[in-house]
Amino acid sequence: MSGSLAGAAVPSPAAGTPALPGFPRPRARRRELGLLLAVAAAIAVGSLSLGLQRTGRPEPADPAALALFVGGLLVVHLALVASGRRVDEVLLPAVALLAGIGLLLMERLPQDLVVQRIGPWTLGLGELQLLWLGLAAVVATTTAVLLRSDRWLRLYKYTWAAAGLGLLALTFVFGSDVNGSRLTLQLGPIAGQPSELLKVILVVFFAAYLAENRVLLADARVRVLGPISVPPLPYLAPIGAMLAIALGIVVVQRDLGAALLFYAVFLGLLYLATGRRTDVVLGLLLFVAGFALLAALFPHVQQRIATWLDPWNDPLGDGYQLVQALHAFARGGLLGTGLGAGLPEIAGRPPVPAVHTDFPLAAIGEELGMTGVVAVLAAYLLVVGRGLRIAASSRDDFRALLAAGLALVVGVQAAVIAGGTLELIPLTGITLPFVSYGGSSLLANALVVGILLALSDAGPEPPPPPRPHRASIPRPGRRPETVP
Amino acid sequence: MDAGLNLVLWGIRLAFLGLLWLALGLMARALLRDVRTAARAPAAALGRLIVVASGGQPAPGTVYALDAITTLGRDLGSSVVLDDPYASQHHAVLTFRGRAWYVEDLESTNGTWVNGARVAAVAALGFGDEVQIGEVRLRLERGRP
Numbered sequence: 001m002s003g004s005l006a007g008a009a010v011p012s013p014a015a016g017t018p019a020l021p022g023f024p025r026p027r028a029r030r031r032e033l034g035l036l037l038a039v040a041a042a043i044a045v046g047s048l049s050l051g052l053q054r055t056g057r058p059e060p061a062d063p064a065a066l067a068l069f070v071g072g073l074l075v076v077h078l079a080l081v082a083s084g085r086r087v088d089e090v091l092l093p094a095v096a097l098l099a100g101i102g103l104l105l106m107e108r109l110p111q112d113l114v115v116q117r118i119g120p121w122t123l124g125l126g127e128l129q130l131l132w133l134g135l136a137a138v139v140a141t142t143t144a145v146l147l148r149s150d151r152w153l154r155l156y157k158y159t160w161a162a163a164g165l166g167l168l169a170l171t172f173v174f175g176s177d178v179n180g181s182r183l184t185l186q187l188g189p190i191a192g193q194p195s196e197l198l199k200v201i202l203v204v205f206f207a208a209y210l211a212e213n214r215v216l217l218a219d220a221r222v223r224v225l226g227p228i229s230v231p232p233l234p235y236l237a238p239i240g241a242m243l244a245i246a247l248g249i250v251v252v253q254r255d256l257g258a259a260l261l262f263y264a265v266f267l268g269l270l271y272l273a274t275g276r277r278t279d280v281v282l283g284l285l286l287f288v289a290g291f292a293l294l295a296a297l298f299p300h301v302q303q304r305i306a307t308w309l310d311p312w313n314d315p316l317g318d319g320y321q322l323v324q325a326l327h328a329f330a331r332g333g334l335l336g337t338g339l340g341a342g343l344p345e346i347a348g349r350p351p352v353p354a355v356h357t358d359f360p361l362a363a364i365g366e367e368l369g370m371t372g373v374v375a376v377l378a379a380y381l382l383v384v385g386r387g388l389r390i391a392a393s394s395r396d397d398f399r400a401l402l403a404a405g406l407a408l409v410v411g412v413q414a415a416v417i418a419g420g421t422l423e424l425i426p427l428t429g430i431t432l433p434f435v436s437y438g439g440s441s442l443l444a445n446a447l448v449v450g451i452l453l454a455l456s457d458a459g460p461e462p463p464p465p466p467r468p469h470r471a472s473i474p475r476p477g478r479r480p481e482t483v484p
Numbered sequence: 485m486d487a488g489l490n491l492v493l494w495g496i497r498l499a500f501l502g503l504l505w506l507a508l509g510l511m512a513r514a515l516l517r518d519v520r521t522a523a524r525a526p527a528a529a530l531g532r533l534i535v536v537a538s539g540g541q542p543a544p545g546t547v548y549a550l551d552a553i554t555t556l557g558r559d560l561g562s563s564v565v566l567d568d569p570y571a572s573q574h575h576a577v578l579t580f581r582g583r584a585w586y587v588e589d590l591e592s593t594n595g596t597w598v599n600g601a602r603v604a605a606v607a608a609l610g611f612g613d614e615v616q617i618g619e620v621r622l623r624l625e626r627g628r629p
Contacts, residue, residue, distance in 0.1 A: 031514055038510050042503035049496040056489060090514045097507055151560070338497040368501065375504045382511050389518065395549065459551050 024084035029077065035093035036077055040070045043100035046339060050108055053340035061340075062107050065130050069103055072134055076141050080453075083145040088390060088456035094382040095140075095434055095449055099133055101376060102435035105360055108340050108367070113356050114437065125356060125437060132439045136446035143450025150455075154398050157208035164201040165245070167194040172252050195249070195258040196431075196444035199265075199409050200451075206266055207401035210273040214397055217274050230282070247290050254300055257416055257430030263287055264412045269405050273397075308426040324352045325362035325421050329373075336369030356437040358429050361421045376435070377418065384411035390456040403455045406448045530580045531611065532625045533564060539619040541567035554578040556617060557590075570594045570618030578609070578624075585609040585624060594618060 043066070050061035060066045073096050080087065103126070111124030123131065153160075171194050175184055184193055210217070217231045230236055249259040267283045295301045303318060311319030311326070331337065342363065352359045365373045387407020394400035410433050420427035431441040533548040542564070548554070554563040557575040566575065572592035579586050589596040589603045596603045597616040609615070615622045 035507065035510055035514065038503070038507040042500065042507050045496060045503050046500040049493070049500050052489075052493055052496060058492075090511050090518075093507070094511055097504070101504075149561070335498070335501065338493060339500070371501050372504070375501070375508060378508050378512075382508065382515065385515060389515070393522070395551075459553070 024082075026082050027084045027086065029081055029089050032080070032089035032092060033077060035090065036073050036096060039093050039097045039100060040073060042097070043069065043104065046100070046104045047107075050104060050339040053338055061104075062126065065103065065107060065126060068130060069100060069133070072137050076137050079141045079145060085145065085454075086458040087144060087453045088386060091383065091386045091390075091449060091452060091456070094379050094386065098376065098379050098383075098434035099136075101364065101372075102360065102432075102437075103129055103133060104339060105363055105435070106356060106437055109356055109363070129437050132437075132442045135439070136442040139443055140446040140450040140453070143447060144453035147451060147454035148457075150399060150402070153204050153402070154208045154211075157205050157212075160201050160208075161205040164198050164205065167198055167201075168245075168249070168252075170194065175253075193438070193440040195253070195255060196440040197447075199258070199261060199413075200406070200444055200447055202262055203265060203269075203405035203409055204402065206269050207398055207405050210269055211396070211398035211401050214273045217270075230279075247294060251294065251298065255429070256301070256304060256426070257413075257420075257428030260416055260428060261409065261413050261430065264416075265405055265408045268408045268412070269401055272391075272404050273401060304426045304428070308423065311423065321352055321354065321359065322421075322423060322427055325359050325365075326423060328352065328362040328366040329422070332366040332369045332372075334369050334371060336365075336367045336372055339367050342366040354429075357431055358417065358436070359421055360432050360435045360437075361418055364435075377414070380411055380414040380433075383407065387411075387452055390452055393458075394455065399455050403452060406452050410445065410448060531585060533578070533615075534623045534625055536614065536621040536623050537619070538566075538621070539568055541565075542620070550578060550580070552580045556622075557592075564622075566617055566620050568618035568620050571620070575617050576603075576615075578615075585611075587615055592617075 044060065047060040047062065047066045048058065051057070051059045054061060073092075076092065080092075106129040107126035109125055111126060113125045114128060115125075116123050116128060171184075245262070247259065249255050249262070263283075267280050270283065271277070271280045291301075295305060306313070307318045307322060311322040313319060315323045328342070331342070352362055355363050361373060361376070364376055368375070384407045387403055387410070391400045391403035391407065394403055413430060413433050416425070416428060417430045417432050419425040420430075431438055433441065433445045530552060531550040533550055533554070535542050535544050535546040537544055548564050551563065555574065555577050556562055556564045556566055556571075557573050558566055558568070558571045559573040562574070570593075572590070572594070574590045575592045576590055576596045577588045579588065585608070586606055587596060587598060587603060587609050588606045594617075598607050598609065599614055600616075609624050611624055611626050613624050615624065
């Protein structure tokens, strides 16, 4: 469909200059189609398992939702085929697998966890998740197909940084408190979590800043103490500012997860850009020192750490969610209880209150067992691996750092919340990318996938080899007689 | 719930987990294949373009890794942006066809020169040849450093 439109815009080759951009001819993506079909088959069987558990009849839990999900995947696939761009073919199926598991989970959980009225319809959890997934697919596809130049991302890096800080300030001033964290911004009828968008904006800024100052940061060093050297002060300032922002988020928004995510991604990118391990170690030490200071000053940080060290100290209060999550993992065992066969709700509520946003991994652990949890983690690994591969084959530093940063955002976020749910690190309220319920999270992560796909564009295909040589083209080695 | 249904239920549950892992395995295989292909590829790029001399930007010594189609010109959308007063917006294009590089002059005002000779329309390039556009002189080299 876009072929005919763009084709009309290209001037005819008869003008003398060859039309280099060319027609966006549809390009088959067989590998992606095959992988998407495998994912669709897995999700269909999962839906069947849920339906059979619920009704005792062999039918999918929600045939319409299943059909819409699989249809949506095919539409995205066809849009990418029609665009003719040579973009990555594995990223989309890996993300679709995670989204499918998330959708099954939202269909399985009690539908009245989240209810919204849109016009005449009243939508429950599963339907809302499907709606957000649809919008996310639109965002990802549009970005992947239309994002061709990275110049506007790279040139306005300080504008992006300012916009991100503005978002943060807006949330602080106008945001509303949920569970003690000031995360949600209400703009008219639309409520959203700006820190989800902020992570994309900050990665763009980091990538542009580090790509521009890479050589300076790596080579112009000022010795401080023995083997420890730091970049000159003017180039150090933004790094210090970043640390201040991360700790500021903890203080102002009481959002440990976002702070950890931003800082970890920043250190990862710094290492990728300069290749200096001492910088990373120094950054980690600074972070630990800052964190210790915060823990000494603020009670909510102390409380999180105390809960992490011993959730059974207060199993009905602070440690309640974590204890329930750990029990859910224990009930699941190796193969899980099966979709829909987990512990029934206690008084109509699931035992873990935030199971659809922060604790989906606990529900997966209970109903799909360790096999399912490791499958989900493996899918994240595939997404990150693919992102780093895109970074490695990028044509310049900015694109490489941007791709690596976006992949790291997804990976670190998944690691932070998975580690928190499994009690490896202090629990922080943050979503499991692509799986958790939530419009902001799904749309921001869709944007990440869209940009990654656009960055993976391998460019126009190499032209076919020429016909055996023509007399009109001088061959190398034979020099013309006339010299100007 | 009777035993038969339970058995079917467990079968479907295990099939779900199995299919999940099958899909993941297929994706992992695709990744492995890509890595192997990349490792087997003879050179990282088809060629490199080295700036030998210029009036300013791009600075001499700059190295560009070349795609199969590389555009040169003053236009900021070009693969190699030439900030030179004698360069046209869309000045020339380097293409790799089959086994050889070709430079094509896109009807530029001041022309494209290969080893001191003006290019009529298209000229084949060998590795080591010098292309001159305005004051910028570029040398084509092999992809592998």
